[in-house]
Amino acid sequence: MTLVVSEEVREAVAARRPVVALESTIIAHGLPRPRNLRVAEELEALVRRQGAVPATIAVLDGRAHIGLDQERLERIATEDGIRKLGHRDLPLAVASGASGATTVSATALLAALAGIRVFATGGLGGVHREWTVTQDESADLGLLARTRITVVCAGVKSILDVPATLQRLETLGVAVAGYGTDRFPGFYLSDSGHPVDWRIDTPERVAEVMRAQDLLDGPDAALIVANPVPEEDQLDPALHARVLADALRASDAEGVSGQAVTPFLLDHLMRHTDGASLEANLAAVRGNVRLAAEIAAAWTEVT
Ligand code: PSU
Ligand code: MN
Numbered sequence: 001m002t003l004v005v006s007e008e009v010r011e012a013v014a015a016r017r018p019v020v021a022l023e024s025t026i027i028a029h030g031l032p033r034p035r036n037l038r039v040a041e042e043l044e045a046l047v048r049r050q051g052a053v054p055a056t057i058a059v060l061d062g063r064a065h066i067g068l069d070q071e072r073l074e075r076i077a078t079e080d081g082i083r084k085l086g087h088r089d090l091p092l093a094v095a096s097g098a099s100g101a102t103t104v105s106a107t108a109l110l111a112a113l114a115g116i117r118v119f120a121t122g123g124l125g126g127v128h129r130e131w132t133v134t135q136d137e138s139a140d141l142g143l144l145a146r147t148r149i150t151v152v153c154a155g156v157k158s159i160l161d162v163p164a165t166l167q168r169l170e171t172l173g174v175a176v177a178g179y180g181t182d183r184f185p186g187f188y189l190s191d192s193g194h195p196v197d198w199r200i201d202t203p204e205r206v207a208e209v210m211r212a213q214d215l216l217d218g219p220d221a222a223l224i225v226a227n228p229v230p231e232e233d234q235l236d237p238a239l240h241a242r243v244l245a246d247a248l249r250a251s252d253a254e255g256v257s258g259q260a261v262t263p264f265l266l267d268h269l270m271r272h273t274d275g276a277s278l279e280a281n282l283a284a285v286r287g288n289v290r291l292a293a294e295i296a297a298a299w300t301e302v303t
Contacts, residue, residue, distance in 0.1 A: 001094060005114050006067025009055045013115045016303065018052035018296035020289065021066075021111035021119040021149075027056075027073075028082045028101035029263045030122065031278070032270070037077035039282060043120075043289050044073075050293030055116055057107045059085055062097035066114040076101055084259050086139040105143035108151065108222065117210065117299060118150045120292035122285045123157040123187035124224070125262060126165030129248065136261060137168065144222035145172035150210055150299075152225045152292040154284035155185035155192055159244060159265040162192045169224070176224045177209070179291065185228035188235040188269075188280040196226060203291065207298035227291050233283035235276055243272045 005013075012019045027040045040056065047054035055067045058076045065072060076082060076099075083100035085093055087109045093100050102110065104121055111119050125138025144151065156165045166184060169176055177198040178184060186192030200206050206225055213223060247268035256264045269277040 001064060001090065001113075003110065003114055004063050004065045006055070006065070006069065008053055009067035009114070009116075012053040016300050018293065018300050019055055019116050019118070020047045020052050020292045020296050021107060021116045022047070022054055022056040022289070023104055023107040023119075023121050024056055024058040024076050024101035025084055025103045026122055026285065027077050029084050030266055030281075033078065035278075037074060039285075040073050040077055043285065046286060046289045047293050050290060050297070052293040052296045055111065055114070057102050057110050059090070059093045059098065059100045059102065061099055062094050064090065064094065064110055066110060066116070075099070084263075086259075087143050088139060104140040104151070105138070108143055108147050108149050112147050112149050117148075118152070118292050118296040120152045120285070120288045122153065122281055122288070123155055124151070124153050126156040126160040126162075127168055128261065129159075129161045130252075131161060131164060134257070136257075138262075141165070141168050141172060141174070144174050144224070146220055147222055148213060148220040150206065150223045150225060150295060152179075152227055152288045152295065154187050154229050154288060155226045156187065157262065157266075158187040158189060158192065158240065159247070159262070159269075162186065163194055166194060173219065173221050174224060175209070175213075175221065176226060179206075179225050179227040181228055183228070185226050187284060188229070188240055188277055189237055190228040190231045190234045200225065203294035203298040204301075206295045207302045210299055211302045225291070225295065227288050229280055229284040229287060233280055235273065235280040239273055239276065243269055243277070246272060
């Protein structure tokens with residue numbers, strides 16, 4: 001597939017300067033307008049402030065872009081009909097000239113193809129709570145099991161079956177470490193209630209793990225750096241539990257399925273927490289973007 005890599009990103013990758021990949025589904029389908037555009041700009045600025053180059057990834061008119069200029073960023077945030085693209089959708093979107101925002105799976109694939117090793121997002125997709133009925137498991141997991149990329153996230157979305165998702169990650173051979181914690185983060189919450197086997201405390205140590213991955217040269221798989229939202233920014237756990245139960249009931253009652261499930265649940269939480277879930281989501285993403293930039297910088301030092 002022909003990638004359109006922005007000049008800034010191409011130069012930074014070639015010169016081994018720090019680059020951080022950013023996904024676009026959160027912009028087009030995860031956040032309300034017009035806030036989404038401001039957030040997209042803010043996240044890019046955060047990466048730059050840390051001395052790294054942001055590479056927001058999306059498909060526009062059938063072309064996969066790595067690094068968006070302002071006009072393209074605005075299209076993703078404001079245009080109607082922007083699709084949600086997992087990695088399986090990429091050839092379909094390219095061949096039909098479609099425009100779409102990339103999920104974690106499509107973003108990780110395109111970033112890796114462009115030579116970018118560090119990627120920041122909010123929360124990964126995973127195994128949904130009704131899995132035994134729907135078999136709904138995000139394509140994020142399968143793709144991360146085959147792609148050598150470091151993903152900084154606040155764990156997996158708390159709308160999911162978190163222990164089942166952790167089990168799948170183990171089965172698939174994806175490395176998971178808590179950043180500064182031995183508790184697995186819970187996206188809107190600092191602690192999902194589940195432990196994580198490995199803990200890393202500095203960006204330099206993350207870079208050493210990446211280097212060990214390369215030296216070992218086992219099957220390609222991601223390294224997940226699970227970075228908790230600061231406790232003072234998390235969603236009130238009691239409110240979270242109550243509204244999430246509501247959201248799951250509403251999704252069931254309305255027969256929401258497929259790609260629509262995750263955006264439906266996130267939107268329901270936002271509207272029924274007076275926007276508090278949105279603030280917690282943004283705090284998590286900001287922290288992840290900052291940490292990813294530090295890891296990208298440390299990575300250029302060890303390679
Ligand atoms: N993180 C967020 N908000 C989001 C997502 C992640 O804070 O909207 C997106 C990511 O793009 C992720 C997708 O890949 O949700 C998962 O969707 P699904 O469950 O349909 O695979
Ligand atoms: Mn799904």
